[in-house]
Amino acid sequence: MVIKWAPNAFIRLVLPLMAGILTYLYIGSQLPDFRLLLVGLVLLFLLVQFWAARRTSPGATDAAGLLAMLVLYAAGLTFTQQGTESRAPDHLYRFGNRVEFYRAVVDDYTVVRPATYATTVRVSAVRVAGQWGPARGGIRVSIPRDDSTAAPQYGDVWLVRGAPAPSKAPLNPGEFDYRRYLAYHQVYHQQFIHPDQYQRIAIAPPSQLRAMAMRAARVLDGVFRQYVHAKREYALASALVLGIKDEVDQETKQAYANTGTTHIMAVSGLQVGLLFGAVTWLLSLLPGRRERVFRLLTALLGLTVIWSYAFLTGLSASVLRAAVMFSFIIIARATGRQTSMYNLLAVAAFFLLCYDPYLLCDVGFQLSFLAVLSIVYLQPRIAGWFEPEEYFLDRQRPWQSKAVQKSWKWLGKGVNYIWQAMALSLAAQVATFPLGLFYFHQFPLSFLLSNLVAVPISSGAVYVGLLLLVLKGAVALVGLASPGIAQVLNYGPKGVAWLFERMVWAFNEYIFWIGRSMPGALVSGIHVTTPQVWLIGGVLLAVLVFIALKKLPWLAVACALLGLFAGSRVWAAHQLAPDEQLVIYSIPRRSVVGFWHGAAAEIVTVDSLPLSETERTYRIVPGIIQRDARRVMYRQGWQRSQVPTAVAEPGLTLVVWRGRPVAFINDRLSGATQPASGLTAIVLRRNARVQPTELAALFGTAAPIVFDSSCKSWYVLRQDSLLRAAGFQTHDVTLHGAFIVRAGQ
Template sequence: MRLILPVIIGIVLARVSGAAVPPVLCFVAALMLLSLALLLYAQRRRRIWHDKLLTILFYLFVVLCAVSRYSLVHQEKEAMWLYERCQGQLLAWVAEIDAPPVQKQRYIEAEVRLLVYRDTEGIWRQLKRGCRVLLRIQDSLRVHIGDRLLLKTQLATFAPPSEPDGFDYRLYMHNQNIYLSSWAKAGSYVRLERSAHLWQGIRRGIALWQEHLKRGLSQAGLKQSAGVLLALSLGDKSLLQQDTKQLYADTGASHVLAVSGLHVGILFLLMQWLWQPARRPALRWAFLLTTLPLLWGYALLTGASPSVLRASLMFSLFSLASCMNRTTNAYNTLALSAFLLLLLNPMLLFHLSFQLSYMAVLGILFFYPRLSGLWQPRFTFLRKVYELLCVSVAAQLTTLPLTLLYFRQLPLASLPSSLLVVPPAPFLLLASFVLALLILLHAPTGLTTLLSKTLLSIQGFIETALEVLREALPPVAMPYWNTVDSLIVCGLLLLLVLYLTKEMPFRPFVACSAIVLVLGSTYNIYKQYALHKEARMYVWYNARHKHCEVWLVKGREVWRSEPLCCNRRAWRISWKERSVCVVNAPIDTTNLWTKAPDILVWNSHRTIPSRYVQASQLFLLGPSASKWQEKMLQQASKKLYDLRKLGVWSISENSPIE
């Protein structure tokens, strides 16, 4: 449990610093700290401060190891180096498909690994650490994991959000350790031989089995319910309609559609019920040898998401400890699973599924025993319903800061929806697999029809009940929630934990701290609300039209520069007694405006006029601006922002220019 915190600190430090420290240097520093700790430990006359110093050195060693591991996995430097080297040119490169391809409406999307590329001298070269690319193929070509392609395409970076406060797809892909994308048209690629690697062959076989099961469920005549059953059993949301997604999201039941620890727990409990290892000690190893392949096979079959990996690893550790007659601590097992996953892939720390999964389990482990002990119903049915309600409350308490931060809404129907969708989930999961296998084995039509109609009736009842819940308890939108509010809620949860564990028995202090945090959150929300009520100006780079764009927003009123100014190379507006000048293409600078603007948006490789450099207060540089322009402005000590890194820059009507 004590190891996971320094690991997280090390990964966050490496992320904030942009992995600027070489991993070899971090590893050498970690070895030096370890050597110093061993020298102190080997001393015969140990003093009191030796133990504290050894603890500090050990934690620093773990932090440096985490930084080194993140720097080894991080691929941004290699990807950006290759992009700058081949920017605007067709690049010949060989790629290997590294993840199951996804069939979109007009193209195929796949995550590939760049193996080799041909440089300007015609020599095939290989990157030191490799590079992952998001490849979109404009064809109906059937590709699988392990297939290799020879391509001649352009590499591109991901565009910033297309609108202010919109979904940042670029940040999402960066969290997946993918920094480049490419579009392969028909005729720009050739399929090569498949990879002979054993692991890729296993993954390809699993992907084929997944396609067979998907085809079996699609042929069952379930129509709209096929998408829900596919998402429930395999985690495949390709057939899931947008209305159904929104229904589950508004009622707080979307966790059922994503394969998570709930599904792995269902399979584990099923195997535990079949073998009953607690009653038959001689069969414990047989239980272990049959359960672990099932859990990890299902994890690979569903795409090995962080939540499934966490659950499979935890159940594996519990089973192994049970077979060895060892007692286990749930918190240590949870921390060990997180440590192993982050050791394998440090980028998982920034995945939303990883954060929600571990926070939910942590809440269940801590709050569920305390909530369930508050009431002990006599009737079995009421006791089971109350236990399920306690599990839902415990999980939602710890995931509340993340839910409000990422989704900006509070689903009021989450508790009743959990009572509605979780109990039938085991039957739907197992029945979906049975139905798919029956169809693939060409079972009698009457049996498959009966099972499909049963699934259709259950799913129809669930969706009808969820619609009623959404109308009765609609979600509360919280557009002004930000990171500070989530941190305040985390502080309140920490105070509650300290109070319940009797680590902080002084009740007035706890109450005063909670009141201060609540008042701080209320003030922050009000401040954000007041800022959104003010008129604001947003400036960002529109990658689709390749020009910088300006929006003026006040409440629901929006003025966009795109319809009026997208065809003009340079234009100027006046807003709140501030002049804004935008230059989007190479232009004769001598014919520009004589009076310098307050804010200059420069998206051109031409030299910025000296009168603007001297008089303008703020400069925003677009992707077309060169590095020497940035150095010139820095030497002139001007306020400068790079839209390529910043994404969106905004200012309110009452804020100074900064």
């Protein structure tokens, strides 16, 4: 497994660039402006390179090479620094809540949710103290979805009243850090905008090309909507070919996630690769393909097809990544450059990261490149373990009939196809395994069986879906000249659409069947930390090096890393075992409290209503996964809870946690309420009608006041100032996240 640097020069370039990007992501806020330093390093490199070119000693060349790596490291750091929009002097952060109005343009796709539309707007100007001035910044906005509100369109220019709020940190333990996700996309604010808060004043798309691409994608989506009649099949067809997943229901998304086939629904490398393969195969049938001019013409055709598809799917980020990757492959083949796939991947990654350093944080970018890298290296090696065609050809005998001999031959080809597909799926899983655990907290053991059938069917469906779009386009063109002929020709698209819908139906049914037949094949609830991901990756890499070089020290390294990983898991469990927490959760319009002891928990819905699947999945389960909890009980109301409780009166419940009471108040207190001391917290629910003096007289001012999520914002705003003036400490879980008390505090 020795790396030959000559054909893989860009690997040496992309690694220091990535190191510089990572350095900024971890400690960038503490670093000064690096632009002058980068310029100085570039000038120094040019001088050293000029000097080294006049020397024959290897040391001079090595010095220039090391300096080049330092320049790329500084470039990665500087590019990321300059690409961080929040550093700009006119960023929204500098204005705080003083913004009265702002002007912004819709700069992203609109996500259609059951009750809202969500999109991203980019600010161009703000009004502060009656004066307009330039500003910049991204805001993730949501607006109500109803019959009177039109969906935001790319390029809509809005005038919005009010100041956006900085993006919220995760509100509950283990919850997805949406604030960090937005920051990686240069969005640092969020706002829920009511219909009377904004007005569309113009249409000015930031990119006319992208605007046309989005319109084209919607037109093609209309073709599927017209010809694919079943709602579920239409939703999946649009996601499969165009990447539009607005209509895919949650049950379908979960079924694909449980079987490891979610990647099929995202238009990315699979679809672009299928187009690349189809174009390559068709061009291979033409004569004269060895001539240089022919290679250049076919390369131009291949690039045209791939980038046309990227355009027709709305120029989404995932398709653009795949298009760039395959473009480098096409250009390398056309120019006859003898370069390796590893170098081509490094070239694509290098230019993409120079364009947007924050792509390194993108889950799709990481998984795409790791999967392709693993397939390129491992798939031929895994496939080489078994040669089905040779095996079955050896079964042929001279005395057998021709039919029997042909059956052996075709059986070998069929088994070889299956084995090649399994090898590809296994290879892709090896490199993406650690990241799959880290991001999705699960591993589908059924991935081989799922992908074995799902990928071929979905690939065929993509080809048929694209054929439907081409035929519909041809019929539409004929219809401009002769509507009558177009009406007859329309039976062609209808026939293809019928086949397309049947294929999508079969594909979908197979995925659901796998989920029903193998309910225990999904290993879920796995939590690994960032260092543990690196340890798992290190183990896999060391094992691969050992297999390639057959040297025992590498196996020892793998065992040592595996021991460190196991030790980290044991240490985390040891640290967690005595940990006890009281958690007042932040769940909109709900009153939920958790009593944690190590890996066991009791979750009580104080309002006696069960948690919905969405509330449990996104608010509670992440914390369960983070603590690797094994015994979690959900209780509806205090009556079913095992926690000692005492209802002092209809509006007051005292819960004893670790020998200290916690008061839950949801109504007016009567004069007969007995004073209590030593409280852990006082939780106000449902806009409880209490006065600060009343609370101070009964409980004192030592215990913090917690407003749970059932309290309205106007109530919290009014009571918070009064309670603080009376000497209380307050905590609003809606604004500041879950209230957590650890044993001993």
